[in-house]
Amino acid sequence: MNASNHNSGHGGRVEVRGLRKSFSGEEVLHGVDLRVEPGEIFVIMGPSGSGKSVLLKHLIGLETPDAGEVLIGGEPIATPGLMDRHRMAMVFQSGALLNSLTVGENVGLYLSEHRLKPAPEIEAIVAAKLDLVGLKGAKDRMPNELSGGMKKRASIARALVMEPELILYDEPTSELDPLMAVTIGQEIVNMRRRIHATSIVVSHDRDLAFGIADRIAIIHNGRILCVGSADEVRATPNSVIQEFLNANFKPV
Amino acid sequence: MFHDIGQAILLFWRTLQALPLLWIHRRKVLEQLFEIGNASLFMACVLSLFIGGVLALQTGPLLVERGLGNVLGGMVGLSMCKELGPVMMAILIAGRIGSAMAAEIGSMTVYQEIDALRTMNISPINYLVLPRIVAICIALPTLVIFAILIGWLGGAVVAANNDLISVPYQTYFSNLESLVQLGDLANGLLKSFAFALAIGIVSCHQGLQTIGGPRGIGRSVTKAVVNSIVLILILDYFLTRMMIHL
Numbered sequence: 001m002n003a004s005n006h007n008s009g010h011g012g013r014v015e016v017r018g019l020r021k022s023f024s025g026e027e028v029l030h031g032v033d034l035r036v037e038p039g040e041i042f043v044i045m046g047p048s049g050s051g052k053s054v055l056l057k058h059l060i061g062l063e064t065p066d067a068g069e070v071l072i073g074g075e076p077i078a079t080p081g082l083m084d085r086h087r088m089a090m091v092f093q094s095g096a097l098l099n100s101l102t103v104g105e106n107v108g109l110y111l112s113e114h115r116l117k118p119a120p121e122i123e124a125i126v127a128a129k130l131d132l133v134g135l136k137g138a139k140d141r142m143p144n145e146l147s148g149g150m151k152k153r154a155s156i157a158r159a160l161v162m163e164p165e166l167i168l169y170d171e172p173t174s175e176l177d178p179l180m181a182v183t184i185g186q187e188i189v190n191m192r193r194r195i196h197a198t199s200i201v202v203s204h205d206r207d208l209a210f211g212i213a214d215r216i217a218i219i220h221n222g223r224i225l226c227v228g229s230a231d232e233v234r235a236t237p238n239s240v241i242q243e244f245l246n247a248n249f250k251p252v
Numbered sequence: 253m254f255h256d257i258g259q260a261i262l263l264f265w266r267t268l269q270a271l272p273l274l275w276i277h278r279r280k281v282l283e284q285l286f287e288i289g290n291a292s293l294f295m296a297c298v299l300s301l302f303i304g305g306v307l308a309l310q311t312g313p314l315l316v317e318r319g320l321g322n323v324l325g326g327m328v329g330l331s332m333c334k335e336l337g338p339v340m341m342a343i344l345i346a347g348r349i350g351s352a353m354a355a356e357i358g359s360m361t362v363y364q365e366i367d368a369l370r371t372m373n374i375s376p377i378n379y380l381v382l383p384r385i386v387a388i389c390i391a392l393p394t395l396v397i398f399a400i401l402i403g404w405l406g407g408a409v410v411a412a413n414n415d416l417i418s419v420p421y422q423t424y425f426s427n428l429e430s431l432v433q434l435g436d437l438a439n440g441l442l443k444s445f446a447f448a449l450a451i452g453i454v455s456c457h458q459g460l461q462t463i464g465g466p467r468g469i470g471r472s473v474t475k476a477v478v479n480s481i482v483l484i485l486i487l488d489y490f491l492t493r494m495m496i497h498l
Contacts, residue, residue, distance in 0.1 A: 062367050083373040096368035110372045113379065162372065
């Protein structure tokens with residue numbers, strides 16, 4: 001798949017320039033540069049603690065960089081009103097559903113809080129999105145009654161409702177069985193097909209990355225080691241990348 | 253500490269700026285009001301009944317001994333109105349509601365629910381802080397009115413039935429009526445409004461600052477309650493001084 005084939009003008013372009021971030025004096029991002037094209041599915045892979053999730057949080061404005069900048073559609077992320085002009089959604093690793101609301105209320109929260117649609121229409125949209133992620137009939141259940149996978153799918157439904165230009169996924173297939181992981185991967189591809197959203201996926205699931213990505217970036221110790229198509233990444237001779245991509249259990 | 257104070261003041265300022273959106277969030281305010289009232293009204297009544305009773309029991313025999321039994325109603329009335337009602341209710345609410353606010357917002361912070369709100373362009377201040385602070389600012393003065401009335405009653409019951417005091421209900425209440433002015437009640441209500449603001453801001457701020465897991469939530473709850481109580485007592489002194497000169 002090539003990103004340019006999917007440019008519809010709906011997805012947002014994301015640029016990261018010289019991004020640096022430290023926590024308690026320890027630098028976790030050492031000048032990251034990235035460019036994600038509109039409509040592209042871009043996967044950021046790397047071992048645990050490599051700075052993937054911190055990078056993702058910068059892309060949606062949940063963290064403020066110490067140096068460098070993040071541009072969404074050419075505008076700095078901190079520009080007032082940017083979130084209104086460029087709808088962005090994030091699917092959290094834990095789902096991050098509001099525990100005090102039902103699944104239906106969670107999914108429709110964006111529309112109801114911003115008063116974008118009348119209540120009956122919101123209900124219809126919520127039902128359709130829950131149906132889409134295989135959670136038909138879960139509208140009135142509370143998040144604590146759902147399994148990890150169901151929470152993640154509800155979180156995807158919540159993101160779908162926003163019809164975002166840019167959608168960020170933090171470990172979308174962790175805690176999921178292989179069948180559900182494939183369904184979620186397929187859903188990420190379908191979402192791009194349906195609403196032409198730019199998708200940035202943080203994951204260490206190699207199957208997912210090689211299955212859905214237009215381009216993959218490998219991050220290690222807060223530095224981007226390589227960016228390219230699945231074949232280009234596989235062919236990179238860097239030993240850290242090869243070790244990461246080929247890690248397997250050895251028979252005893 | 254100064255960083256914390258600065259951030260709490262900033263939170264207060266942002267909540268003030270969000271006030272025009274109050275009508276949109278009225279349902280959440282009502283839900284919070286119900287939570288606070290439902291959780292605290294019974295306890296507030298029990299607490300104030302005994303405070304009024306103890307006040308009469310401690311001072312009654314001394315006053316009667318000196319032939320001043322007829323001023324017991326006014327003394328209990330003024331004490332409940334200007335000091336004990338607002339302060340004791342504020343401490344009760346800091347323990348019951350402030351802790352719940354810090355725990356709820358803290359767990360939402362730790363489990364990324366606040367981040368999820370931000371990604372949906374929903375301000376946690378408008379969605380979570382504003383309804384809670386408005387609700388506590390309505391609920392605490394209302395509870396204080398109940399507390400004062402029940403406290404007066406508690407004092408009257410003890411005054412009338414304790415053998416060492418034996419001040420009849422009529423004497424007690426007529427003295428109370430002549431001594432306690434509407435301004436004294438306003439004094440107590442104004443104090444309780446300031447205490448409610450302090451509890452709301454401190455508790456929401458501690459919740460939003462929570463880091464780590466369950467231990468972090470526990471730490472935030474403890475800090476919310478302790479800081480609220482300290483702030484209530486400091487505010488009480490300065491407000492009392494201010495009101496003396498009014």
